[in-house]
């Protein structure tokens with residue numbers, strides 16, 4: 001019995017390897033920053049962290065974490081509603097709500113949990129959830145946990161979204177919610193929030209946005225996708241992460257109106273049945289928000305770097321997806337080419353990872369580059385040069 005189980009697992013792993021889809025983890029031995037050390041001592045340029053504002057190794061943030069470690073200890077050893085709520089948790093919830101323009105906020109240990117725990121308490125069999133086909137895995141899983149009617153629209157296709165809304169109306173849906181990533185992380189593109197808001201008004205639907213790749217640096221004040229479009233106040237449920245631009249450790253949150261948050265605190269399973277965030281992470285996140293709200297130059301730098309790098313890479317002749325976002329996907333198609341390219345880039349001192357099935361659709365393999373505010377112009381130029389060399393070696397350019 002168990003023998004056949006293990007042999008089928010062996011086969012599955014072998015198949016993944018044979019198809020060139022096996023993800024090898026590289027080990028780094030320095031903090032996350034624009035230049036990092038690999039375990040073998042090689043120094044490489046880092047173009048694949050979500051550290052958009054360069055805060056992952058920031059001195060002030062580290063100090064906040066260190067100080068809180070002394071005053072509040074290492075762990076809460078409890079879920080929030082038993083004895084796991086520290087005054088810092090409440091402070092951060094208030095702070096995130098204020099910054100993002102909501103009545104209230106609920107913290108989770110990851111945005112994966114925020115998305116996993118959002119839909120099931122709020123939407124029921126008579127409701128309709130209408131979701132972009134390229135939404136993040138955690139949204140897809142969160143929706144799966146509900147009994148609601150589910151509709152999936154073609155990626156950023158507003159006609160397809162409207163058809164779904166009409167079907168939901170036809171089927172007598174009580175409440176309808178349109179669900180989208182604010183920024184699609186594999187493509188570096190923005191959701192068409194302006195059109196989505198229009199359709200939501202026309203069909204009396206709610207809107208949920210996952211802004212993991214936007215909070216802190218997109219929009220004039222870093223408030224995310226809604227601010228980018230000038231549509232603050234139009235998104236009913238906003239989820240985000242502390243694990244990307246806001247210091248990069250871990251933690252997630254949902255912002256919404258007060259009663260929605262109250263209900264989530266009563267019913268959302270990843271909140272009720274999982275440990276509270278460590279106080280040192282919470283106080284470091286508060287510090288990250290101080291920086292976001294006062295240091296506007298970081299956002300200017302990331303915007304400049306994004307524009308500069310994207311145009312240089314396009315000029316080389318690569319197919320680059322996306323909008324004005326630091327995520328810069330270089331399309332390659334074949335998974336093995338993406339793997340080979342990533343390997344050669346590393347040999348030349350550039351750390352960037354190939355993405356392929358199941359993280360992106362089959363046949364749409366790519367290298368995803370991410371610029372941040374702290375990359376120096378010379379570092380951007382060096383990355384472009386390495387890309388040119390490797391592209392020629394592989395016959396892509």
Ligand SMILES: *Cc1c(COP(=O)(O)O)cnc(C)c1O
Nearest residue numbers: 110111112136185212241243252
């Ligand atoms: C990274 C990401 C998540 C998961 O966030 P964690 O806090 O790391 O769990 C969810 N949604 C999107 C769109 C993301 O990019």
